[in-house]
Amino acid sequence: MNLSNNMLSGKIPSFSSKLNLSVLDMSDNNFTGPIPGISPNLMSLILANNAFSGPITSICESLVANNSLSFLDLSYNLLSGPLPDCWKYGVNLVVLNLAMNNLSGQIPASIGHLIHLKALRLDMNSFSGSLPSSLKYLTNLFVIDLGYNMLSGKIPPWIGESFVNLMILRLTVNNFSGKIPYWLCQLKHLLYLDLGINQLSGTIPRCVDNFLTMAKIEAELSYLYDPYTVYRKDLLQTLIKRDNLPLKFIGINLSQNQLSGEIPVELTRLVGLVFLDLSHNDLRGAIPSAIDTMEYLEVLDLSGNNLSCSIPPWIGDLPSLRYLNLSYNQLSGKIPSGVPSLVPASSFMKNKKLCGLPLEKACSVPFYDDPKCRVKNQQDMEHEDQDHDELPSFYISMGIGFITAIWVYWTVLLLNESWRKAYLKLVDKVVEEIRVIAAGLRTKLEKLVSR
Incomplete structure (x- = not known):
């Protein structure tokens, strides 16, 4: 039954007696009241974007009597209270989407029983505490979104060890601390990594070039997950369409943390990136000159750091660049002439030694040359390092x-x-x-x- 995208309202009666009902989609309406009882043979329940309220304990009762449910989407409602610890009965669930409600408390350990789960969305709630270690058993996950909560502790290394097929990892707007674990670099199929607005420290791991799909070395995985997706054939579209993100969105967001050190040149090898936001950290050194290889990059935000040296002259030659923000750094020299005309002066403000259009400050001759900057760009240095590494091994x-x-x-x-x-x-x-x-x-x- 599909009654989605209408103007229906009121409370929904129980469907527990409808034994022939396998799919129920009543999303994008104005229904209110508690979650209704469901048929024991129901495979897909989609009640997203309504005004259902109260706890979701009734789902536990349904799961005990119904082992057929594979798709559960209760997102964008007014559901509240803790998440019940009854998920050992939902072993056939492939998608669990409870995003954008008022759920609270800790994430129950029993979610680790959902071994067939491919998408887990608990974002935009009020969950707290650390991630339960039982989540490492969800080895089939393609998507995990826990953003916009109050979760804390360190990002566990088993995320990289267990979620070998992960395509979307979103932990933004929480209280995670510590370093970004190197084990995340094992997520070679990752398309979207969002760790922004946390309390992460340390350096950006140099192994990020192991994100092989971002680097366009490996193709994207197929994310069609079961034969019962009658109305939501595209998993990624289902999971992110309400957030207005494009389907082919490939990006990294590490903004508003406490990250330090230099921007690793390995990031520039992720040539498929569309979005890169490293703003509001404590990153230092030069902008990697090899950034000119990132031909698909549309958004680049490096503002609010301590980056120095000159802006790479070919940054304006990036063919897809639409948004650039380098403000609030220590950059110097002349702004490259190739910078897109759509970039406003505010994108370069608070760089005292920066000059040239679109800033009003004219450049003097000779230009200021930061003595801390290296004579050779990072790309050349990298090539030399590779040569130096290869020659001794050759002679040996x-x-x-x-x-x-x-x-x-x-x-x-x-x-x-x-x-x-x-x-x-x-x-x-x-x-x-x-x-x-x-x-x-x-x-x-x-x-x-x-x-």
Whole structure:
């Protein structure tokens, strides 16, 4: 039954007696009251974007009697109270979407029983505490969105170890602290990483170039997940359409944390990125010059850091760039002439040593040259480092090969008597021939001298 996208209102009666009902979609209406009872044979329940209120304990009663439910979407309602600890009965759930409600308390450990789950959205609620370790058993997840809550603690490394197919990881607007774990770099299929507005510290892991889908080294995974998605055939569209994000949105948001160090050049290898926001941290050093390889980049926000040196001259040549913000840094020199005309002066403000259009400050000659900046750009330095790494290994390999060949050669001669005698005879013969040739040449030379 599909009654979605109408102007229906009022309370919904129980459907527990409708044994032939397998799909119920009543989303995008004005229904109120508690969540209704559902049929024990229901596979898909979509009540999103209504005004349902109260606790969701009735779902537990339905799950005990119904092991067929695979798609549960109660997002964008007024549901409240703690999340009941009854999810061991929902083992067939593939999608659980409870986003944008007033749910509170800790995330129950029993959610770890949902081993077939491919999408988990608990964002925009009031959940608190740390992530339960039982979530690591959800090894089939494609999407996990826990943003806009009050979760705390460190980001657990098992996210990278367990969620090998993860495409969307969204933990934004929480109270997570500590470093970004290197284990996240194992999420090679990641399309969207949002850790913004937390209390994360340390450096950005240099292994981010292992996000192979972002780097366009590997293709996107297929996210069609079961045969029962009658009205929501595209999982990503279902999960993010209400947030107005484009389907092909590929991006990283690490803004408003306490990250330090330099922007790793490995980030520029993620050539498929559309969105990169590192604003409002404590990042230092130069903007990587290899940023010109990011041809799909539409949004670049590096504002509110301590970045120095000049702006890479080819940053204005990025063909897709629509939004650029470099304000509130320590950048110097002339703004590149190729910067898109749509970029306002505010995108460069509060960089005292920056000059040129669209700023009103004219450039003096010669331009200010920050003494802390390296003479060679980071891209050249990287290439040199690679060469330096490769040359010693090349010569070491040659030396080992030469020594090994000599060792094998003399070992064979020492162990094989017939070969040794043949070798010595050959050496004697060669020496004798050399002596004869040398004697002949000496005789000819003496005759020439006597003449």
